[in-house]
Amino acid sequence: MSVERSTRVPFKEGHFSKIEKCYDEKKQITGDEVGLDNRTKGKVRDQYVYPNSIVLVTTDRQSGFDRSLASVPYKGAVLNQISNFWFDKTKHIIPNHIISVPHPNVTVGMKCTPFPIEMVVRSYMTGSTDTSIWKNYQSGVRNYCGIELPEGMTKNQKLWDVLFTPTTKDEHDRPISCEDIVSEGFMSKADLDYCKSKCLEVFKVGQEWASKRGLILVDTKFECGKDKEGNIRLIDEVMTPDSSRYWIKETYSERVENGQEPENIDKEFLRLWFRANCDPYKDEVLPEAPRELVCELSRRYVGLYEIITGEEFGFGNQDEKDIKDVIEKEAK
Template sequence: MSPSAPPAALRLASPPKVLLPALSPSSTCSPRLSMSTPSRPRATPLTAAGGGGAAPSLLAADPGHRDSVILAARDAMTNCLGETHLDLVVPGLRLAAKGKVRDVYESGEHLVLVTTDRQSAFDRVLASIPFKGQVLNETSLWWFNRTSHITPNAVVSSPDRNVTIAKRCSVFPVEFVVRGFVTGSTDTSLWTVYNKGVRNYCGNAIPDGMVKNQKLPANILTPTTKADDHDVPITPDEIVKSGLMSKDDFDEAKSKALSLFEYGQKVALENGVILVDTKYEFGKTADGTVVLIDEVHTPDSSRYWIANSYEERFKSGLEPENVDKVT
């Protein structure tokens, strides 16, 4: 990927750095994005006042320990980046969109995507978690760089641990959800609809006799529309007939999504986890190139299971050990 230099108005408090092949160990010590307040220090472990080691349980009999933990937790919450107002402090920026997690600003041919610490689940914002946005942003940057052999992406640079500057493009109003297992608990999850007797979901034929958390014979794409309140499953034919995407654009994005997922599963398994399902978003640049946007294989957009316990727990009828954002 050959990053282009963004205009001066997008350089925030420090000059943009080119996306590196890998994040250095020292990268986790960089200051937080500065809004109207000074840079926030890194959160410290929740330990009892004057004590070391692990923090006691909130249910501990000693109320003094419990109060210390609660106070430490409250102090840590000051590290949360819950709101951004870059349009008020950076000339030339305009707030284009405020999502559940990301705030998007625009300036000329570039977008500034700020990943906040807001925690969303089931299509609503629940709370904020210190440094969550930094983890999501840096995770995506890592994957964007390592999947450039599969598809180009919109990333230009990252001037802050919570910020990505991207090329402006026309975003397809479709989320490309790829699944490798029959699982989930929401109304649109594959297990929920399968358990109700559905055997053709979003244009995919699902065989009879499958059980919850079982691996599919092959990975499948189950696209959804991008609605404000909730996502709606849709078939490829409906996407094309409704004019959401052309057939050529959809076929290209579908191929990229399935290849990204296959590669993501390989890398995840090499590191002891199973990439169960995830979602991708794509856009089209001014020159007609279909590019990967938004985020890649983050704990917010993906479901992960611990690999070495999956088979035994599945055979025993137990739920897999999860490391997704809901658990």
């Protein structure tokens, strides 16, 4: 399995040996060995609920197509710390749920009731999942989330505007219009209008910041919820490579003009590999992602962290016992 390594993602070679060692020694953080009873397991994050807070553990599990695809070294620490970076940078726009980040993989947050809607924001015609704008357009959909799409659009082209394209969080997610969100009782119009406005504003900050660092923030999903006082807060994760697509700005135009996929620093190329090697929605057993691909994905994640934050990634100790100690302190 040959994986293209982007030379435009700054990365120290000594880092890669740490990634390979973590992979070979199976030191990825899965969440399974924390060993506490009050765990609620999500696709990537595990939750531990206490009277005054909720503890979120971002693991190295890699999800896609509503499935577990792989375990990627250091991915959880990257996601958690990139989220914290964006939460801090956008807290003047919308309050968030952060109380503290006591460990690279752990966030202590306020207890909030999530809205049952993912606030998806898009600026390019792309995607490989069944809810994505490109997959729907490719199958003939021209009214997507209540938005009329013109004929003749092509994959990966820039949209005429930044679009708000929410999806439900049902057993099988589905694109939904703002009008239907209100009429079907998912959210009130006032709450939806507020969330839409703030998510678009946060996305704009992300795009401008990414552009200055040679990246294109293509799309992302946000989640919002209400705290016990009824205040709407930004929750979960913000503009991570799991919830977003990031492309290399310098090569975007040339690659698209030549019919190539944009250089990406997110999990899209892992999804594309599974699309090419199985039916990830229907096959009962999925093939194992190649070692080279998983390690390259880790390299891109760590590289993205360093591009966005301007700081060198701290690999630290991949030990779930440390996470258990942090959670138990929160419980006291």
